[in-house]
Every structure is written in structure tokens, then in C-alpha cells.
Amino acid sequence: MKRLVLLGGGHAHVHVLDALARAPLPDTEVTLVSPYPQQIYSGMLPGWIAGHYPLDACAIALPPLAARAGCTLRQTRAIALDLAARDVLCADGARIGFDWLSIDTGPTTARHRIAGADAHALAVRPIESFVDGIARLLAEAAETPTLAVAIIGGGAAGVELAFALRQRCPDARLSLIGSAARPLDGLPRRLQHRANALLADRRIAWHGGRRAQRVDATGVALDDGTRIAARHVLQVTGAAAPRWPAAAGLACDDGGFIRVDASLRSTSHPFVFAAGDIARYSDPRPKSGVFAVRAGPPLAANLRAAIGTEALTPWRAQRCALYLISTGNRHALAAWGPLAWWGDWVWRWKDRIDRRFVARFSA
Numbered sequence: 177m178k179r180l181v182l183l184g185g186g187h188a189h190v191h192v193l194d195a196l197a198r199a200p201l202p203d204t205e206v207t208l209v210s211p212y213p214q215q216i217y218s219g220m221l222p223g224w225i226a227g228h229y230p231l232d233a234c235a236i237a238l239p240p241l242a243a244r245a246g247c248t249l250r251q252t253r254a255i256a257l258d259l260a261a262r263d264v265l266c267a268d269g270a271r272i273g274f275d276w277l278s279i280d281t282g283p284t285t286a287r288h289r290i291a292g293a294d295a296h297a298l299a300v301r302p303i304e305s306f307v308d309g310i311a312r313l314l315a316e317a318a319e320t321p322t323l324a325v326a327i328i329g330g331g332a333a334g335v336e337l338a339f340a341l342r343q344r345c346p347d348a349r350l351s352l353i354g355s356a357a358r359p360l361d362g363l364p365r366r367l368q369h370r371a372n373a374l375l376a377d378r379r380i381a382w383h384g385g386r387r388a389q390r391v392d393a394t395g396v397a398l399d400d401g402t403r404i405a406a407r408h409v410l411q412v413t414g415a416a417a418p419r420w421p422a423a424a425g426l427a428c429d430d431g432g433f434i435r436v437d438a439s440l441r442s443t444s445h446p447f448v449f450a451a452g453d454i455a456r457y458s459d460p461r462p463k464s465g466v467f468a469v470r471a472g473p474p475l476a477a478n479l480r481a482a483i484g485t486e487a488l489t490p491w492r493a494q495r496c497a498l499y500l501i502s503t504g505n506r507h508a509l510a511a512w513g514p515l516a517w518w519g520d521w522v523w524r525w526k527d528r529i530d531r532r533f534v535a536r537f538s539a
């Protein structure tokens with residue numbers, strides 16, 4: 177019997193599980209390691225905060241998906257790998273042996289890059305503790321409507337979260353801090369201007385071109401000396417890598433993301449595969465759920481081929497990802513390469529795509 181261990185129930189692995197449910201791997205025992213019994217779909221998280229969805233509607237339950245795939249679910253977290261012994265070391269003390277390992281554990285938040293963030297900021301990852309923190313924040317905002325909240329991170333996730341909070345907390349004092357001059361750096365200029373105008377319109381103070389340097393119990397200090405008073409600080413500063421893949425000896429890039437070849441196989445350990453934000457593709461792409469989702473089918477096919485000692489098929493990710501950024505009030509902004517659109521129809525488009533994704537793996 178061969179042993180395949182899937183680390184993390186991320187966007188690519190839910191597809192692998194679905195593929196296994198449709199066509200089981202012969203003579204292979206499959207184990208899924210996940211710290212939580214559900215995968216909260218980040219694309220719908222701002223909609224949960226805005227009050228458009230209950231949390232259950234934004235989550236894929238892993239136990240039924242694993243059961244359909246004939247896979248054992250171990251509810252714990254990988255903390256280290258012993259690649260010589262081919263063991264995963266888990267937070268609950270277990271060692272799980274494998275012949276083949278696939279890693280889709282997503283990104284972490286780089287807490288250490290901002291002094292005091294560990295103690296005083298709520299990090300967007302892990303999403304489960306972020307959800308708990310946001311639930312507390314919303315309860316407090318119900319008591320104190322003018323609550324001051326600062327969000328560090330002017331990318332798509334930070335912008336969406338700011339708009340979602342505005343929708344839910346109309347009188348809160350909201351600040352959004354970004355290191356680029358305009359929000360949504362890297363997306364079309366037209367969209368950045370639109371986001372800027374909407375932030376002003378919704379009374380969200382934009383502090384661009386500055387970095388958060390220190391967070392304490394009273395707010396955030398920026399690198400130009402500005403102080404932003406805030407009762408709550410959210411850290412939404414983009415994808416960072418956990419330490420354990422590089423510590424185990426897997427080939428990683430300078431950021432600690434696992435280097436994989438075009439078949440999603442580790443460039444240093446041929447019995448290890450990786451996909452999603454934790455992976456550094458041979459033809460790199462931005463860290464985004466879209467690319468993690470797209471990696472699911474080639475990952476499933478190549479795990480099957482590797483275990484069956486067949487040839488692997490290279491995967492080439494699409495050049496552009498569709499960005500759909502909700503603005504809280506059932507409107508959304510969209511970007512595809514240099515093109516940009518917005519409107520309530522964009523939100524309905526996003527809503528359909530998001531609901532379909534969750535429903536597909538929850539059926």
C-alpha cells in the first residue's frame with residue numbers, strides 16, 4: 177500500500193479530493209492534514225463581514241469531502257517535515273509517514289516585519305482566528321459605533337476588507353495604510369483612481385506611500401512620523417511563507433516559498449509536490465486564489481501519474497488572473513490585464529463565481 181499525505185485543505189487540494197472521490201487511486205492510502213474541519217473561502221470573507229453571507233455559506237466542510245475521497249482526515253497542523261524518514265511532524269505530536277507528499281497550506285502573515293504586530297494587530301492569516309477577531313470587533317462596534325479601526329495593506333484584500341467594514345459599521349473611523357501611492361498597486365491605473373475615489377466617498381482615510389512601522393495598544397506609527405489612533409489594527413500585508421518547508425531542506429526561494437517545476441514537483445525532492453500560495457512556480461505568478469484553484473487539476477493529474485509511475489505533464493498557468501474586488505455595497509471592481517470595469521453587475525458576477533466554487537466542493 178502506498179501512502180499519500182495531503183497537507184492543507186487549500187484551493188488546489190479541494191480539487192485533488194474531488195478528483196479522488198471521482199476516481200480513487202488504486203492501492204493508495206490518502207491522509208489529509210488540516211488544522212480546521214473547514215476551508216473558509218477567502219473570496220467570500222469580505223461578503224461575510226459586509227453581512228451578505230452567513231459564515232457557513234463561505235466554507236467548504238472538509239470531513240464529507242475527505243470521506244467521499246476515501247481519505248482519512250487528521251485535524252492537526254504540520255509543524256515540521258523529516259524528509260529523510262518521510263514523516264510529517266504535527267502539532268499534536270503525531271508523526272505521519274508518507275511515500276508521496278503534497279503541500280497546499282497557503283500563506284502566512286509576516287507578523288515580525290512590523291514591531292508590535294504580534295501583540296497588537298489582528299493578522300488576516302490564519303483566516304479562522306481572523307474571523308474570531310472580526311466577530312469580536314463587530315460586537316464592539318455595535319456598542320461603540322465610532323470605533324477606530326486601521327487596516328495595514330492597500331492591496332486587493334485590504335481594500336475589500338475596508339469597504340466591507342464600512343458597509344457593516346457605517347460610523348466607524350476607518351483608516352487604510354498602503355506602501356504604494358495609490359490603493360490596488362499593480363492593477364490598472366483607472367481602477368486605482370476609482371478605488372481612491374470610492375475610499376474618499378465612503379470616509380475611509382487612505383494613507384498611501386507610507387509603511388506601518390510599529391503597532392501598539394493605541395494605534396499605528398507610520399515611517400513618516402504620522403500616528404493613526406486605532407482601537408483595532410488589522411494586518412493584511414500579503415503572502416509570506418512559513419519557516420518549516422525551508423527548515424526541512426526543501427528548495428525554496430528567498431521568501432521561503434517551495435520551488436516546484438512545471439509539473440508542480442519540488443525541484444529538490446521528487447516525492448514532494450506543492451501548489452497554491454506556498455509554491456514558487458517555475459514561471460512565477462502573483463499569489464492569488466485564482467492560480468491556486470487553477471493548479472488543482474494539474475496537481476491531481478500529476479500526483480496520480482507519479483504514484484502510478486507514469487510521466488508527469490507540465491502545467492503552464494494562464495498569464496492574467498481575473499481580479500474581482502467587492503466594495504461592500506453589492507458593487508465590485510474588476511480587472512483583467514490592463515482592462516477594468518465596475519458596477520453592481522460585477523458584484524453579481526463575483527457572487528455567482530464564489531457561490532459556485534463553494535457549492536461544487538460541498539455537494
Ligand SMILES: Cc1cc2nc3c(=O)[nH]c(=O)nc-3n(C[C@H](O)[C@H](O)[C@H](O)COP(=O)(O)OP(=O)(O)OC[C@H]3O[C@@H](n4cnc5c(N)ncnc54)[C@H](O)[C@@H]3O)c2cc1C
Nearest residue numbers: 184186187218219253254281282333452453464465466468
Ligand atoms: C480577505 C481576502 C480576500 C481574498 N480574495 C481573493 C479573491 O477574491 N480572489 C483571489 O484570487 N484571491 C483572493 N485572496 C487571496 C487568496 O486568499 C489566496 O491567494 C488563496 O487563499 C491561496 O490559496 P491556497 O490554496 O494556497 O491557500 P489557502 O486557501 O490559505 O488554504 C490553505 C489551507 O491549509 C491549511 N493549513 C495552513 N497551515 C497548515 C499546516 N501547517 N498544516 C496543515 N494545514 C495547514 C489552512 O488551514 C487552509 O485550510 C484573498 C485573500 C484575502 C485575505
